[in-house]
Amino acid sequence: MAKKPVSDETQSNREISIEQRETEGLSLGTIVRRRFFRHKAAVASLIVLFLIALLAFTSVGVVIGGSGKLVVNQETGRLIVDGLRIEGWWKYNWYENYPVLNSGGTPTLSLWPFQIGEHPFGQDTLGKDIFARVMRGIQQSLLVIALVGTIATLIGVIVGSVSGFFRGRLDSLLMRFTDVIIIIPTLVLGAVLGRTFGGNAVSLGILLGLIAWTGLARLVRAEFLSLREREFVDAARVAGASNARIIFRHILPNAIGVIVVNATLLMSAAILIETSLSYLGFGIVAPDISLGQIISEYNEAFKTRPWLFWYPGLFIVLIALAINFVGDGLRDAFDPRQRRLPRQGGAWQDLKKLIAERGQK
Numbered sequence: 001m002a003k004k005p006v007s008d009e010t011q012s013n014r015e016i017s018i019e020q021r022e023t024e025g026l027s028l029g030t031i032v033r034r035r036f037f038r039h040k041a042a043v044a045s046l047i048v049l050f051l052i053a054l055l056a057f058t059s060v061g062v063v064i065g066g067s068g069k070l071v072v073n074q075e076t077g078r079l080i081v082d083g084l085r086i087e088g089w090w091k092y093n094w095y096e097n098y099p100v101l102n103s104g105g106t107p108t109l110s111l112w113p114f115q116i117g118e119h120p121f122g123q124d125t126l127g128k129d130i131f132a133r134v135m136r137g138i139q140q141s142l143l144v145i146a147l148v149g150t151i152a153t154l155i156g157v158i159v160g161s162v163s164g165f166f167r168g169r170l171d172s173l174l175m176r177f178t179d180v181i182i183i184i185p186t187l188v189l190g191a192v193l194g195r196t197f198g199g200n201a202v203s204l205g206i207l208l209g210l211i212a213w214t215g216l217a218r219l220v221r222a223e224f225l226s227l228r229e230r231e232f233v234d235a236a237r238v239a240g241a242s243n244a245r246i247i248f249r250h251i252l253p254n255a256i257g258v259i260v261v262n263a264t265l266l267m268s269a270a271i272l273i274e275t276s277l278s279y280l281g282f283g284i285v286a287p288d289i290s291l292g293q294i295i296s297e298y299n300e301a302f303k304t305r306p307w308l309f310w311y312p313g314l315f316i317v318l319i320a321l322a323i324n325f326v327g328d329g330l331r332d333a334f335d336p337r338q339r340r341l342p343r344q345g346g347a348w349q350d351l352k353k354l355i356a357e358r359g360q361k
Contacts, residue, residue, distance in 0.1 A: 035333035042329020045322035052319065056138035059131075061088035070095055070287045081287075092119075092129035094136040095287060100127045107307050122307045124298065134311050137291040140284055141271050141319065144205040148270035151209025152216060153263045159213065160220025161247055161255075165228055175221070182214045190273060191282040199285050204277070208270060216262045223255040257334025264327030268320050275316055291316050 037043055066083020073080045079095060092098060100123050102108060107130075108117020121130035163174040181189075186208075193207045227233065228251060236246050277283030278292030285293070291312040298308040 032330075032333045036329050039329035039332055041325045042332075045325035045329075048318060049322045049326070052138060052315065052322075053142055056135045056142065057088075059088045059090040060092075060094060060135045060139075061086045062139065090132060090135070092132045094129070094132040094289060097127040098123070098129060100125075104305060105130075106305075121311045122305070124301075124305075124308060130294075130308060130311065133289055133294055134291070134315060137289050137294055137312060138315055138319075140201040140288065140290045141274060141316075143201045144208065144274045144284075144290075145267045145270045145319075145323075147202065147205025148209045148212055149263050149267040151206060152213040152266050153259065154213075155210070156213035156216030156262075157220055157252070157259055160217040161224050161252060163217070164221035164224025165243070165247055165251070167225075171221075175218075178214050178217055181211060184211075186211060186273060187276060190277055191280065194277050194282040200288055201284055201290070204274060204283050205270075208273060212266055212270065212273075216259070216266065219258050219262055220255060223258050224251055227251045227254055257331075261327055261331045261334060264323055264330060268323035268327065271316065271320055271323070 062085075063081050064084040064086065066081070069082050070079045071082045072078070081095070101118055102122075105119070105123030105125065105127070107120055107122035108115070109120035110117070119129050119131065121134060123129060159174055159178065163171045189211050190208055193211070194204055197203055197207060224247075233246060233250060236250050241250070274283055274290065275292035275295075278285075278290040279296040281296065283292060284290040294312045295309055298305070301308055
């Protein structure tokens, strides 16, 4: 007697029941973590981001506090950065000139035979070490990303949650204000504010964070409008919970998926906006540097010394792609529709099944 073929719907239901049995009794954090680590591209991107940050902050060191401007050390007569400088393991600074070793400042990095050399990313005509400048630019870009992500997320969550929960006139007022910010192009508004109040990574990150929250606010509002009508919110009201407790203890945890995913998208957009503003001269300005400023400074040497563009451009692409992949992994991890476990064997198993079916015919 021939076996009755199993339909796709039956197979899907079996996989869902397996997933439900595996996640039974687990917290949301544990379930999200397991789903995230199944996303290989997201995990690899997270590792790449960590390695880039580790390389940038340990190689040329960091500067804490101070104005960040260049001052003369009274004892040595050398230029130093104003602030507490924690030295790194790389022997060259991003602001000093050194003797040009190779003809034209070509990079000393070689893949075969492998060697790093004195200036792996090359030098400019003044003798500045490009590796040190790129590492400092990565530091500034990551600082801007962190500030934009933190500030924009906080403002967007507060505005969206208050608007979606209370509705009425307050909702109309907040949403009209949000619409006013949205219709102004972010790059134009960032350029005006950056030229007026910017100049360094901290001020630029704060300014961009103050104007980048609008999209997240609208998404959070939509989530709150849906969640406030659920039964658990009515139960909390009957139990005597205050509005603040309902918002922060009952509704907000259920909207955390939308918030986290869109926060990563904000951060990936932040590095592109910062690079664009610095390239146009409205972002981070000298004596500090960023990846966009490096490209802008050497734009006239594109044909004669292209290595001055290779490395800052490479790291801009790597950081933006890595953050996007991490956001994609978080979206899949928080998405309640992503319940099915991957089939054992994956594409290889599907190929063998297809070959077996063809052989039977």
